[in-house]
Amino acid sequence: MTQATAIYGELLRRLDSEGRLRRIPAEYRPGMVDLCSNDYLGLATRMQELQAEFGRRFGDAPMSSSASRLLSGRQRHYAMLEERLGDLYRRSALLFNSGYHANTGCISALNHPGTLFVCDKLIHASIVDGLRCGGCEFTRFRHNDMEALRKIVAKKSSDYDRLVVVTESIFSMDGDEAPLRELAEIKRSNPKVMLYLDEAHGFGVRGDRGLGLAEEQGLMGEFDILILTFGKAAASSGAAAVCDAEMRDYLLNTARSFIFSTALPPACAAWTYMMIEKIEGMTEERDRLKSLGEEFRCQMPPHAKELCPSTSQIIPFITGDPVKAVELARRIGDAGYLALPIRRPTVPPGGDRIRLSLNAALDIGRLSTLFDILESYETGIS
Numbered sequence: 001m002t003q004a005t006a007i008y009g010e011l012l013r014r015l016d017s018e019g020r021l022r023r024i025p026a027e028y029r030p031g032m033v034d035l036c037s038n039d040y041l042g043l044a045t046r047m048q049e050l051q052a053e054f055g056r057r058f059g060d061a062p063m064s065s066s067a068s069r070l071l072s073g074r075q076r077h078y079a080m081l082e083e084r085l086g087d088l089y090r091r092s093a094l095l096f097n098s099g100y101h102a103n104t105g106c107i108s109a110l111n112h113p114g115t116l117f118v119c120d121k122l123i124h125a126s127i128v129d130g131l132r133c134g135g136c137e138f139t140r141f142r143h144n145d146m147e148a149l150r151k152i153v154a155k156k157s158s159d160y161d162r163l164v165v166v167t168e169s170i171f172s173m174d175g176d177e178a179p180l181r182e183l184a185e186i187k188r189s190n191p192k193v194m195l196y197l198d199e200a201h202g203f204g205v206r207g208d209r210g211l212g213l214a215e216e217q218g219l220m221g222e223f224d225i226l227i228l229t230f231g232k233a234a235a236s237s238g239a240a241a242v243c244d245a246e247m248r249d250y251l252l253n254t255a256r257s258f259i260f261s262t263a264l265p266p267a268c269a270a271w272t273y274m275m276i277e278k279i280e281g282m283t284e285e286r287d288r289l290k291s292l293g294e295e296f297r298c299q300m301p302p303h304a305k306e307l308c309p310s311t312s313q314i315i316p317f318i319t320g321d322p323v324k325a326v327e328l329a330r331r332i333g334d335a336g337y338l339a340l341p342i343r344r345p346t347v348p349p350g351g352d353r354i355r356l357s358l359n360a361a362l363d364i365g366r367l368s369t370l371f372d373i374l375e376s377y378e379t380g381i382s
């Protein structure tokens with residue numbers, strides 16, 4: 001440690017003393033119940049069978065693109081996936097290397113003089129980073145508060161050429177849903193409003209064909225840009241922006257995370273293509289996930305239920321304190337469940353929690369010890 005680097009050690013020790021030190025978790029122990037991954041449809045639990053099928057059908061897909069998309073001669077598998085997404089959404093699609101790349105790239109690319117970004121208070125860090133990277137002017141409205149949003153739109157629309165309203169369909173930490181119908185009404189009532197919806201946690205999980213919450217509500221066409229991510233329900237990696245053809249051309253000319261980064265391996269695009277084929281027909285898994293969520297919330301202790309805004313597969317158990325969240329995660333882990341603590345800055349101060357993430361392959365019968373632990377945490381009797 002030199003004088004120049006000593007400060008980083010000090011900062012680390014401060015994080016530790018506040019219960020906010022992050023550590024990479026251990027590998028699953030055999031038999032552990034997964035309550036932390038975003039494998040909502042349980043596709044990742046079928047890897048052996050799916051990888052065998054992939055080998056037969058796409059075994060020749062390259063493991064490296066060897067260049068950014070705009071400089072690569074290997075396009076076939078990306079084009080196949082983008083065309084499939086285009087058919088499903090009846091729009092155009094542009095692939096990104098991850099949801100993080102998609103949000104940072106698209107949000108900063110949309111910045112142009114005369115643009116105000118109007119964002120839900122709880123938007124994902126990748127969107128916040130996009131606002132920062134792009135030097136965007138932005139304001140925030142209280143989480144899911146459409147009255148507050150309407151007021152901002154009314155007040156600001158004469159000062160700007162466009163107001164880009166940014167939100168998530170299913171919120172990554174609270175598991176609640178954005179009021180899409182009201183957002184669409186706000187857009188219809190003001191031609192300066194443009195809608196940007198991150199479907200990271202809705203894609204695969206909601207809608208008849210798993211296209212997301214906007215599909216479920218018959219509102220896909222209302223959103224100027226939909227962001228899909230493939231590292232969650234699709235058991236893959238990467239992301240896509242779904243938009244009209246002109247916007248796609250604009251993004252591929254301006255989104256820096258698209259232009260200046262080596263494209264994901266073509267094999268990954270082929271894998272996502274195959275996963276999307278499966279996802280379309282996984283209605284039973286979607287129904288099961290929905291009822292698992294309902295059943296889980298029913299069995300939560302009363303106070304935790306009161307604090308839980310979730311209407312989806314993502315269920316927060318709020319401790320309100322980082323040290324308590326870490327300690328509870330440890331107890332849960334010792335009992336054979338992998339569920340991890342989420343602390344500031346991922347959630348606002350006082351919102352420390354265990355994020356419980358359900359998947360369609362989960363046997364709720366295996367959760368009785370978990371419910372006992374949560375109950376005893378709440379009552380203080382263990």
Ligand SMILES: Cc1ncc(COP(=O)(O)O)c(C=O)c1O
Nearest residue numbers: 098099100124126172200229231
């Ligand atoms: C709402 C939301 N958007 C974007 C991302 C980033 O996606 P990726 O993991 O593909 O980078 C996440 C990831 O957690 C997310 O929750």
